[in-house]
Amino acid sequence: MSASGWLWLTTAIMLIGGLGILLTGKRRTKAEELQTVLHGIVPIIAACSYFAMATGQGAVILPFHTAAAPIDGTRIFYFARYIDWAFTTPLLLVSLAYTAMHAGSKRTGAIVGIVLADVVMIVTSFFFGASEIPSLKWIWFLISCVAFIGVYYVIWVSLMQANHEERDDVQTVYRRNAMILSVIWLIYPLVLLVSPDGLYVVSDTAAIVFILILDVAAKVVYGFMSIASDTKITDRDL
Amino acid sequence: MSASGWLWLTTAIMLIGGLGILLTGKRRTKAEELQTVLHGIVPIIAACSYFAMATGQGAVILPFHTAAAPIDGTRIFYFARYIDWAFTTPLLLVSLAYTAMHAGSKRTGAIVGIVLADVVMIVTSFFFGASEIPSLKWIWFLISCVAFIGVYYVIWVSLMQANHEERDDVQTVYRRNAMILSVIWLIYPLVLLVSPDGLYVVSDTAAIVFILILDVAAKVVYGFMSIASDTKITDRDL
Numbered sequence: 155m156s157a158s159g160w161l162w163l164t165t166a167i168m169l170i171g172g173l174g175i176l177l178t179g180k181r182r183t184k185a186e187e188l189q190t191v192l193h194g195i196v197p198i199i200a201a202c203s204y205f206a207m208a209t210g211q212g213a214v215i216l217p218f219h220t221a222a223a224p225i226d227g228t229r230i231f232y233f234a235r236y237i238d239w240a241f242t243t244p245l246l247l248v249s250l251a252y253t254a255m256h257a258g259s260k261r262t263g264a265i266v267g268i269v270l271a272d273v274v275m276i277v278t279s280f281f282f283g284a285s286e287i288p289s290l291k292w293i294w295f296l297i298s299c300v301a302f303i304g305v306y307y308v309i310w311v312s313l314m315q316a317n318h319e320e321r322d323d324v325q326t327v328y329r330r331n332a333m334i335l336s337v338i339w340l341i342y343p344l345v346l347l348v349s350p351d352g353l354y355v356v357s358d359t360a361a362i363v364f365i366l367i368l369d370v371a372a373k374v375v376y377g378f379m380s381i382a383s384d385t386k387i388t389d390r391d392l
Numbered sequence: 393m394s395a396s397g398w399l400w401l402t403t404a405i406m407l408i409g410g411l412g413i414l415l416t417g418k419r420r421t422k423a424e425e426l427q428t429v430l431h432g433i434v435p436i437i438a439a440c441s442y443f444a445m446a447t448g449q450g451a452v453i454l455p456f457h458t459a460a461a462p463i464d465g466t467r468i469f470y471f472a473r474y475i476d477w478a479f480t481t482p483l484l485l486v487s488l489a490y491t492a493m494h495a496g497s498k499r500t501g502a503i504v505g506i507v508l509a510d511v512v513m514i515v516t517s518f519f520f521g522a523s524e525i526p527s528l529k530w531i532w533f534l535i536s537c538v539a540f541i542g543v544y545y546v547i548w549v550s551l552m553q554a555n556h557e558e559r560d561d562v563q564t565v566y567r568r569n570a571m572i573l574s575v576i577w578l579i580y581p582l583v584l585l586v587s588p589d590g591l592y593v594v595s596d597t598a599a600i601v602f603i604l605i606l607d608v609a610a611k612v613v614y615g616f617m618s619i620a621s622d623t624k625i626t627d628r629d630l
């Protein structure tokens with residue numbers, strides 16, 4: 155399938171996934187309503203970004219210089235991804251934070267902290283993707299990774315701590331969601347490293363396919379799983 | 393008056409309106425303070441955007457292709473508007489949501505939902521404005537309208553529901569504000585449809601004048617009215 159074929163397919167999956175979550179998600183309590191809305195809107199934002207990329211609007215062609223010059227001297231930079239991520243990754247983390255602190259009072263500092271670390275991660279990674287000078291590109295990559303460690307810190311230390319005061323089933327769900335999210339998200343920098351935005355050792359289409367699998371896993375599959383476990387938590391609340 | 397004359401005039405109106413709301417708005421309760429701050433900051437953000445447009449920084453010239461070719465093959469795309477709207481429309485909706493749920497506990501999901509639907513509406517409408525290919529332009533327009541329906545849904549269903557538990561005077565104010573906002577906002581897509589960003593059937597200056605009337609109504613006039621009715625609600629609270 156062509157690059158744009160894959161992008162169209164993902165647009166459809168995201169749209170259907172998002173609407174599916176919005177329509178099937180329950181809203182019996184305020185907490186449950188928030189989870190449904192967050193997880194439903196994330197794939198819809200992604201659908202807009204994939205639509206832009208599929209129609210050629212969300213990308214520009216940049217020069218690509220390399221000693222080995224494996225390609226023809228240019229690469230396609232799909233900048234729409236980074237705009238998508240700037241909105242959707244904070245929403246996914248807010249949803250995780252609300253799961254961590256399900257019943258207890260919310261530690262606003264931890265939520266603001268994780269969102270800001272995440273926004274720094276994505277904005278600096280945009281400069282990574284956009285950079286043409288390798289030295290600068292890799293400095294941005296490093297800065298982004300440091301911010302990513304900040305995100306992990308809040309997930310595994312601050313939110314974990316707050317989560318210890320919750321009911322047993324809430325703790326189990328939080329630890330499971332935190333683990334799945336941490337693993338899926340960790341694959342992103344590895345894929346971007348070898349993609350055309352990084353070292354360009356895999357083709358444009360291969361990078362698109364890798365990233366779409368990650369995106370569908372991180373947004374749609376993880377979304378449905380989160381919503382399902384949140385429904386069980388809410389069942390016990392009521 | 394020239395296009396830039398109108399833009400300067402609006403810069404002044406927004407600045408004076410915003411400062412007027414900030415200086416005259418009361419802050420006796422936390423709720424009242426929030427309303428004053430929200431409605432005061434909205435026109436100040438708009439003043440920045442109008443300043444950028446008046447000085448020629450908030451606009452670019454794009455090619456304009458049409459069968460009839462009524463103009464000279466280009467149009468001025470005032471992108472600063474969309475940046476302004478991306479910040480100010482969520483603030484106006486948050487203010488409306490806090491009026492809806494004046495005394496009761498806040499449905500976070502509804503607030504997050506309306507803000508996200510609104511941000512999707514504005515971000516996709518930016519692509520509408522920026523697009524040069526008509527078919528894509530109109531798809532973005534449609535997507536933006538669907539998000540707009542999401543905004544209406546939260547106003548007239550979710551928030552309305554929450555509002556039913558409030559005091560009578562709060563219900564009256566909410567319904568009135570929701571109605572005024574819904575009507576003013578509905579005119580935006582109609583004006584943008586015929587503006588240079590859309591079909592280009594009215595001139596650049598005419599579009600500027602239509603939009604400035606809407607912007608002053610939606611931000612300054614609506615702001616002063618909101619603040620006045622909120623003062624009455626707070627009078628009864630105290």
Ligand SMILES: CC1=C(/C=C/C(C)=C/C=C/C(C)=C/C=O)C(C)(C)CCC1
Binds near residue numbers: 339
């Ligand atoms: C640290 C790091 C990165 C991390 C990206 C991540 C973690 C993205 C997650 C995206 C998600 C979850 C999207 C969909 O929901 C980049 C940008 C690859 C490159 C620079 C270093």
Ligand SMILES: CC1=C(/C=C/C(C)=C/C=C/C(C)=C/C=O)C(C)(C)CCC1
Binds near residue numbers: 520532577607
């Ligand atoms: C649905 C839709 C639109 C709606 C715009 C609105 C509703 C703007 C409101 C702006 C306000 C209220 C600004 C100042 O306060 C656009 C972008 C015209 C075009 C695409 C379709």
